[in-house]
Amino acid sequence: xxxxxxxxxxxxxxxxxxxxxxxxxxxxxxxxxxxxxxxxxxxxxxxxxxxxxxxxxxxxxxxxxxxxxxxxxxxxxxxxxxxxxxxxxxxxxxxxxxxxxxxxxxxxxxxxxxxxxxxxxxxxxxxxxxxxxxxxxxxxxxxxxxxxxxxxxxxxxxxxxxxxxxxxxxxxxxxxxxxxxxxxxxxxxxxxxxxxxxxxxxxxxxxxxxxxxxxxxxxxxxxxxxxxxxxxxxxxxxxxxxxxxxxxxxxxxxxxxxxxxxxxxxxxxxxxxxxxxxxxxxxxxxxxxxxxxxxxxxxxxxxxxxxxxxxxxxxxxxxxxxxxxxxxxxxxxxxxxxxxxxxxxxxxxxxxxxxxxxxxxxxxxxxxxxxxxxxxxxxxxxxxxxxxxxxx
Numbered sequence: 001x002x003x004x005x006x007x008x009x010x011x012x013x014x015x016x017x018x019x020x021x022x023x024x025x026x027x028x029x030x031x032x033x034x035x036x037x038x039x040x041x042x043x044x045x046x047x048x049x050x051x052x053x054x055x056x057x058x059x060x061x062x063x064x065x066x067x068x069x070x071x072x073x074x075x076x077x078x079x080x081x082x083x084x085x086x087x088x089x090x091x092x093x094x095x096x097x098x099x100x101x102x103x104x105x106x107x108x109x110x111x112x113x114x115x116x117x118x119x120x121x122x123x124x125x126x127x128x129x130x131x132x133x134x135x136x137x138x139x140x141x142x143x144x145x146x147x148x149x150x151x152x153x154x155x156x157x158x159x160x161x162x163x164x165x166x167x168x169x170x171x172x173x174x175x176x177x178x179x180x181x182x183x184x185x186x187x188x189x190x191x192x193x194x195x196x197x198x199x200x201x202x203x204x205x206x207x208x209x210x211x212x213x214x215x216x217x218x219x220x221x222x223x224x225x226x227x228x229x230x231x232x233x234x235x236x237x238x239x240x241x242x243x244x245x246x247x248x249x250x251x252x253x254x255x256x257x258x259x260x261x262x263x264x265x266x267x268x269x270x271x272x273x274x275x276x277x278x279x280x281x282x283x284x285x286x287x288x289x290x291x292x293x294x295x296x297x298x299x300x301x302x303x304x305x306x307x308x309x310x311x312x313x314x315x316x317x318x319x320x321x322x323x324x325x326x327x328x329x330x331x332x333x334x335x336x337x338x339x340x341x342x343x344x345x346x347x348x349x350x351x352x353x354x355x356x357x358x359x360x361x362x363x364x365x366x367x368x369x370x371x372x373x374x375x376x377x378x379x380x381x382x383x384x385x386x387x388x389x390x391x392x
Contacts, residue, residue, distance in 0.1 A: 007158065008147040010320060013138030014154015016077070019043055020146045021050035024059050027097060027132045027155050028078035031108075035076050041066040042078060049082075056082025056090035060120055063092050066343060067118050075113060079132040087125030093132075094118035100131040106261040106300040129320050140321045142380045159320040209301060235275035235292060238335050241268040250272050250336040250390060251377060257390040266328040278338055279372065279388025281331065289315060291331070291338060291388075297378060298328040298343075306330065323347040323379030332367065338386060339367040340376055 009020045017039065019026040026046045031039040045062035052058075063080045077095035084090035091099045091111050099111040104126040111121050137154030146156070237379050240248050243256035243263055251270050255262055273277035281289040289295065294312035304327040312332075317324055325345040332339045342349035342362045350359035354373030362368055370376070372388040 008145040009038055009156040009158035010140045010142065010144055011146055011151055011153035012133065012140050012155040012157065014134055014136060015152070016134045016154055017043075017150055018146065018153035018156050019046055019150040020156065020158070021046055021148055023160070024050050024054075024056065024080070024082040025130065025132055025156055026059075026063075026078070026080045027134055027153070029076060029095070029134060038066060038069075039078075040075060042080070046080070055084055056080075057084045057122070060090045060092040064118060064120065064249065075116065075118065077113070077134050079113075080134060081130055083160065084122050085125075087127065089123045089125060090120075091123060091125045091131065092118050092120050096135045098133050099124075100133075100322075101127055102129040102131075102318070104128045104327070105319075106302075125160075128243070128318055129157065129159050129322065131155065131157045131322065140380075142321060145148065157320050235277075237272045238275040239270050239272055240275070240336070241270050248276055252315070252336070253390065255391075257388075275333075278333060278336065278390055279386055281384045282387055283317070284382060285386045291333065291386075294333055295331045296327065296329075297324075297331065297384075298326050298345075299324045300326040303327075317378055317382050319379055319382050321380050324382060325379075328378055329376070331370075334367075336390070338370045338388070340370050341365065341367050345379070347379045351375070352377070 007020075007023050009018070011018045016027060016029045024046055026042060028039055029035070037329040042063055043388065045059060045066060049059045049062060049074070051335055059080050059082045060377075062077075067078075069076070075095040077097045079093045079097040079099050080090070081089055081091045081099060089101055091101065093099050093111045093113045095113045097113050101109040101111070101123045103123075109121075109123050111119055113119055128186070131219055133155030135154075140157050156250070170387070215267070239251060241251050242248055243259065243261050243267060244266060245256065245259050245261060247256050249256055249258075249263065251268070254264055257276075278291045280291060281295070282288065283288075295315045296306050296312040297315045297317050298304065299318055299322075301307055301316055304312070306312040307314045312330065317328070324347070327343050328345040329349045330339055330341040332341055340349065340351065340362070342364045344364040348361050350361045351370070352359045352375045354371055359375075359377050370386045372386060372391055375383055375385045377383050
């Protein structure tokens with residue numbers, strides 16, 4: 001399958017109608033004998049704007065005109081939304097419907113319907129996700145997807161795709177200068193040279209006896225296992241050992257994590273040195289995060305106390321279902337061990353061991369060691385995998 005992936009929404013359970021066409025979304029209460037013409041007009045507006053390549057602002061204008069014909073009547077529950085400008089989102093909410101817009105920086109914008117007329121708003125982006133709901137909407141099922149059409153439901157959630165920045169126009173190549181005429185240079189006549197004989201090599205001492213016949217003092221024996229790691233200091237000081245190639249390792253390791261040489265036959269002397277990276281976190285969106293320090297993962301990790309106090313680096317992760325808490329899970333390094341700790345998140349953290357088929361949900365505030373190859377699920381859908389060649 002090639003080309004750009006189609007935008008889709010995740011319907012929420014409910015008794016209304018949910019419609020999606022490309023980046024344009026609509027939810028409305030189920031029609032009755034009175035509201036059926038209005039619902040048909042809204043669905044037709046969604047379809048026509050999508051087919052014409054219109055944006056969210058055009059959909060909001062069409063929906064506002066349809067709702068204006070019901071002046072004086074109780075506002076029906078409905079909401080429409082779609083992209084506006086480079087990174088904004090146009091939203092219209094009527095009656096008991098509601099909209100929640102999650103910005104890329106983690107802030108939320110909520111729009112509710114007015115008591116007598118719809119509420120219109122253009123949310124300046126960049127926008128990360130959108131949620132449109134009717135009263136009594138249920139929880140999203142992550143396996144449901146709606147890219148085009150109308151289904152029963154109480155609302156929808158979806159990620160908002162941001163357009164890629166247009167590449168900067170390349171400057172035209174500068175005209176090349178005409179080649180300079182070549183002028184022959186005079187060549188000086190070669191002068192004869194006489195080769196000088198190389199100095200004789202000093203005689204090699206044999207059995208500790210110098211060339212002069214005097215006995216040399218015994219040289220100090222050099223150990224193959226250095227007392228200090230060869231890498232630049234940077235990580236926290238931990239107890240480790242060097243392989244014979246001077247790579248700093250976990251004292252429990254059977255093989256060097258850098259060169260792969262066996263460490264079983266070596267006489268090792270543990271010492272404290274700067275800990276190297278323990279591996280990498282491979283996120284499902286393609287990011288690769290080296291594990292040199294603790295990382296706090298969440299929707300707004302920069303506001304967590306662990307990050308504010310300098311005890312962990314922030315790693316932001318969001319999803320269309322809004323299932324990731326602001327401060328969700330901590331990847332904590334202890335000596336040579338990588339642990340994961342759920343921080344009491346609402347939708348939990350689960351781990352799938354290497355080779356296992358199912359995820360196992362973690363108890364809150366309980367460190368669990370990660371083995372290389374383990375996959376961690378954050379919230380309902382997002383995942384990352386821990387990989388490392390530092391296997392014990």
